[in-house]
Amino acid sequence: MKSATQIAADVRSGASSAAAELERTLSVIAERNEELNVFLHVDIDGARAAAADVDARIANGDNVGPLAGVPIAIKDNLCQVGIPTTCSSKILEGWRPPYNATVIERIVAAGAVPVGKTNLDEFAMGSSTENSAFGPSRNPLDPTRVPGGSSGGSAAAVASNMTSLSLGSDTGGSIRQPAALCGLVGVKPTYGLVSRYGLIAFASSLDQIGPFSKTVADSALLLEVLAGHDPKDSTSLPEASPSLVAHVNDGVAGQRIGLVRELFDGADESVVTAVRAAAAALREAGAKIVDLSIPELELTLSAYYLIAPAEASSNLARYDGVRYGLRVKADDVTAMMEATRTAGFGAEVKRRIMLGTYALSAGYYDAYYGQALKVRTLTINAFARAYEQVDLLLGATTPSVAFKFGAKTADPMAMYLNDVFTIPTNLAGDPALSVPFTTGEEGLPIGVQLLGPGRSEARLFAAARVLEIADGRP
Amino acid sequence: MSDAISRDEVAKVARLARLILSDTELDIYTEQLGLILEHARDMNSLDLADVIPTAHPFGVTNVVREDVVTPSLDRDTVLAMAPDAQDHRFAVPRILGEAP
Numbered sequence: 001m002k003s004a005t006q007i008a009a010d011v012r013s014g015a016s017s018a019a020a021e022l023e024r025t026l027s028v029i030a031e032r033n034e035e036l037n038v039f040l041h042v043d044i045d046g047a048r049a050a051a052a053d054v055d056a057r058i059a060n061g062d063n064v065g066p067l068a069g070v071p072i073a074i075k076d077n078l079c080q081v082g083i084p085t086t087c088s089s090k091i092l093e094g095w096r097p098p099y100n101a102t103v104i105e106r107i108v109a110a111g112a113v114p115v116g117k118t119n120l121d122e123f124a125m126g127s128s129t130e131n132s133a134f135g136p137s138r139n140p141l142d143p144t145r146v147p148g149g150s151s152g153g154s155a156a157a158v159a160s161n162m163t164s165l166s167l168g169s170d171t172g173g174s175i176r177q178p179a180a181l182c183g184l185v186g187v188k189p190t191y192g193l194v195s196r197y198g199l200i201a202f203a204s205s206l207d208q209i210g211p212f213s214k215t216v217a218d219s220a221l222l223l224e225v226l227a228g229h230d231p232k233d234s235t236s237l238p239e240a241s242p243s244l245v246a247h248v249n250d251g252v253a254g255q256r257i258g259l260v261r262e263l264f265d266g267a268d269e270s271v272v273t274a275v276r277a278a279a280a281a282l283r284e285a286g287a288k289i290v291d292l293s294i295p296e297l298e299l300t301l302s303a304y305y306l307i308a309p310a311e312a313s314s315n316l317a318r319y320d321g322v323r324y325g326l327r328v329k330a331d332d333v334t335a336m337m338e339a340t341r342t343a344g345f346g347a348e349v350k351r352r353i354m355l356g357t358y359a360l361s362a363g364y365y366d367a368y369y370g371q372a373l374k375v376r377t378l379t380i381n382a383f384a385r386a387y388e389q390v391d392l393l394l395g396a397t398t399p400s401v402a403f404k405f406g407a408k409t410a411d412p413m414a415m416y417l418n419d420v421f422t423i424p425t426n427l428a429g430d431p432a433l434s435v436p437f438t439t440g441e442e443g444l445p446i447g448v449q450l451l452g453p454g455r456s457e458a459r460l461f462a463a464a465r466v467l468e469i470a471d472g473r474p
Numbered sequence: 475m476s477d478a479i480s481r482d483e484v485a486k487v488a489r490l491a492r493l494i495l496s497d498t499e500l501d502i503y504t505e506q507l508g509l510i511l512e513h514a515r516d517m518n519s520l521d522l523a524d525v526i527p528t529a530h531p532f533g534v535t536n537v538v539r540e541d542v543v544t545p546s547l548d549r550d551t552v553l554a555m556a557p558d559a560q561d562h563r564f565a566v567p568r569i570l571g572e573a574p
Contacts, residue, residue, distance in 0.1 A: 098551045191531045205530045234537040235530075302514040313491060320492070322564055327557030333569045334492070342494040350493055355507055357491045358479065371517045373527030378520075380528060412506050413513060429531020454532075 004070045004164040004218040008111070011069030012058065018051035018069030022113055025071040028162045029115070036138045038156045040076050041084050042116035047071070050113045067225060068111035073157035073166035076117035077124055078209070079198040080104050087200050088132035089122045091344025092325045101198020102230045103167060103209050110225040115163060118153030122346045123316065124174055124202045126150050127418045130409055131348040139182060141444060145402040148178030151212070155182040158212050165222050166212045171202050172304055173397075173422025175210045176434035180397035180447025183436045185219045185464065186212050188422075190454045191429035192237040194223075195230030203311035204235075206304075206426045215473070216435065216465045220244040223457065242458060250462035253286030256390040257463070262297040263395020263421050263449065270440030271396045278437045278448040279394055281470035282463065290390050296375075296382035300424040303375035305416055306359045306368050307427070312349075313356030319344060351412060376427045383428045387453040392463055396421050397434040397447035425451050435464040437471050478511035479504060 002010070010016035026044060033039050054069050074080060077087045079097035086092045104114065121131035129136045129152035139147040140160035147156040151168030155178035158166050168175040170188035179186025187210040194209045201207065211222035221244075228241035257279070264275045279289045321327035321340035328339035345353070359368040386393060398418060408415040425432040431454070434447035448467065452460050481504045488495045488503075495503065549562060558565040 095555055098547050098555065231537075231539065235532075299517055299520070302517050305510060306514055321557055322566055323552075324555045325557070329567075331567060332571060333566050336567050337492045338494050341492050345493070350491075351503060351506060353491050353493065354484065354487045354503060355510060358483070358487045358507065358511075361487065361490065368511070368514060370527060371522060372514070373529055374522040374525040375517055375520070377525050377528040378522075380531070413509055416510075427531075 001161040001214070002164065003215050004067065004213060005215070005221055007070045007164060008066060008068045011054070012064065014058070016069070018054035018113060019048070021069050022047055022051040022071050022115070025115055025163055028160065032140070032160050032162070035143065036140055036156055036160055037135050038118055038137055038153045038160065038162060039073070039116045040086060040088070040119050040134055040153070043083055043114065046083070047113050047115045050108065054111050054113065065109065065111035066221060067107060070112045070165060071115045071163045072107060072112045073116060073118050073154055073163045074104070074114050075120055075151050075154045075166070075168050077120060077169060077200040078103060078167060079200070080114060080117070083117060085117065085200070086134070087123045088120045088134055089344065089346065089349070090133045090326060091319045091340070095325050097198070099198065102195035102232060103226050104198065106225055112165070118151070118157055118166065120153055121150035122349050123200070123312070124150040124169055124171055125312070125348050125352055127173070127177055127415055128408065129153065130405065131346055133346055136405065139402050141183060142402065142442070145404055145444070146181065148181035148402065150174040152178045154212050155179055155184055155186070158182070158184055158214060164213060165218060167209060168212055169199055169207055169209050170426065171206045172308060172426050173419040175212065176397050176422050176432060176447065176449060177419065179212055179434045180436070180445070181402040183445030184212050184214060185216050185433065185435050186210065187219050187223060187433040187457070188425065188431060189223060189227065189457060190237070190431045192235050193431070193455070193457070194226045195233040195236050197230055197232035201315040203308040204315065205311060206308060216461055216468050217245065217248050219433070220248050220461045242455065244458050244461055247458035248461050248465050250458070251285060252282055252463050252466050255287045255392060255459070255463065256290055257282055257287045258290050258292040258386055258390035258393045260297070260386075260393050260395045261291070261293045262295065263393065267396045267399040267421075268401070268440065271398070271400060271446055274438045274440065274446040275394065275396050275448055278467055281467055282394070284470070285466045287463075292386060292390070292393070294382050294386055296378045297424045299375050300379050300427055301416065301420050303372040303379070304419070304423045304427060305355070306372040307376065309352040309356030310359045310369050311356070313353045313360065316349070316353055348412070379424055379427045383424070383430060383453070391452070392456070392459060393451040395449050395451070397449040401440040401444035401446060421449060430454050431457050431460060433460050433464055435467050437467050478508045478515070
């Protein structure tokens with residue numbers, strides 16, 4: 001499987017064409033999508049038209065952009081004009097957005113070819129895709145196991161060689177966790193670096209769009225295209241896209257990297273071993289490893305599972321059967337809304353809506369939501385103190401390798417605990433990525449997590465590249 | 475069984491959220507929400523009285539722009555996706571009626 005960097009170079013040089021790259025992608029999808037349930041919709045005609053357009057522009061001598069002819073899979077919570085966009089929910093089944101997410105505009109302008117929409121946990125709430133209304137996706141490395149979630153379809157698309165790149169969104173780990181479980185690089189950028197315009201909201205103060213890829217360089221390439229100010233998103237950072245690809249091989253010499261006990265304590269032994277081996281590899285490459293403890297991180301899971309549901313209960317109030325999506329008929333408007341929401345939402349979405357509604361309701365606001373917002377402050381301060389001592393932090397991405405279907409569906413807390421290492425950075429708004437490093441039980445991949453202060457993506461990619469090389473992927 | 479939230483409170487929250495729950499669902503959600511809220515109580519081990527709450531990672535400020543007309547979504551395209559539309563507007567069932 002060629003990297004996106006290689007595909008774009010080949011398409012630009014004429015060694016390949018956008019049409020040829022797309023047909024290869026479509027043939028793998030035809031071969032494996034039924035088994036793996038990766039794509040909910042494949043836009044064959046639209047993708048062929050987009051690829052033909054790229055090839056015509058190249059024939060014309062135009063500069064097509066850094067993603068020239070690269071097929072890319074899109075998580076189905078990103079709006080694309082005229083393409084069914086469901087969030088894996090029955091409440092949006094059949095809806096076709098009247099506008100494009102900014103990230104869609106940007107990748108197309110950079111020459112990429114969007115091929116279709118990938119499966120997710122309903123409204124991005126989950127860690128396994130088992131909450132999708134359209135059935136779970138399967139992990140391409142072992143189809144008896146979950147691919148992780150919520151962006152499980154986007155991870156599976158890359159892991160099964162359907163595409164070299166995909167887009168996901170990360171609210172509490174929804175890019176990094178499936179990346180770890182599928183053996184991929186996955187990045188949660190600094191909050192505000194990538195426009196959220198056209199990303200269907202789950203928890204607006206936490207959501208960020210980011211890339212999946214097999215190589216560190218490919219994620220840097222895609223994130224450079226995605227990033228940069230967008231006037232359509234009021235939380236978009238003011239600056240232009242940072243230079244990332246140019247820094248991928250900067251190394252870690254002289255960097256101070258904190259090995260954070262709370263970011264791997266309690267993980268399976270294979271995962272702890274991988275994190276310690278990663279620390280050793282970074283030290284070998286010239287970094288100074290500092291053992292750190294950040295006790296505040298132990299409270300972030302509780303804070304997250306009040307803040308995210310609270311924001312979700314507000315964001316998902318818009319699904320009322322009035323303007324788009326499902327409507328279940330009833331005699332008056334309140335009965336219609338109740339019938340529509342009851343039929344349209346799945347069990348986990350209902351659970352989080354109720355949790356959030358409760359946490360925000362009169363009499364409980366201070367005890368739950370108010371406390372959670374204060375813990376968020378402590379988290380931000382604790383990270384800031386850590387970054388006075390070190391440049392980056394290192395930990396695990398997930399407590400274990402990919403788990404089996406049904407292993408955690410009976411107990412919501414067991415599923416939530418899967419996000420314990422990824423959640424803290426979402427609360428802080430800082431960037432983090434997962435990079436594959438060694439393997440665990442049954443040869444399944446393990447992801448280690450690198451975290452940094454706001455806008456430190458270039459440093460994160462450089463450190464991830466060191467681990468990629470140390471793990472035998474030069 | 476956790477006592478963090480009662481069955482009546484779950485029923486009230488469901489009404490507020492415009493969700494209809496069966497008796498079985500009420501039982502399940504009462505137990506599950508109770509366990510989640512129980513876990514959240516570990517935050518009470520902290521003295522947070524003097525901590526300022528954070529609702530957003532970076533202080534959000536108002537964003538302003540020049541007051542110029544820009545294109546908006548095409549009305550017919552948007553209404554074509556609505557469950558029901560009438561006279562260029564979204565149509566809904568009766569909102570006001572006789573008092574219950």
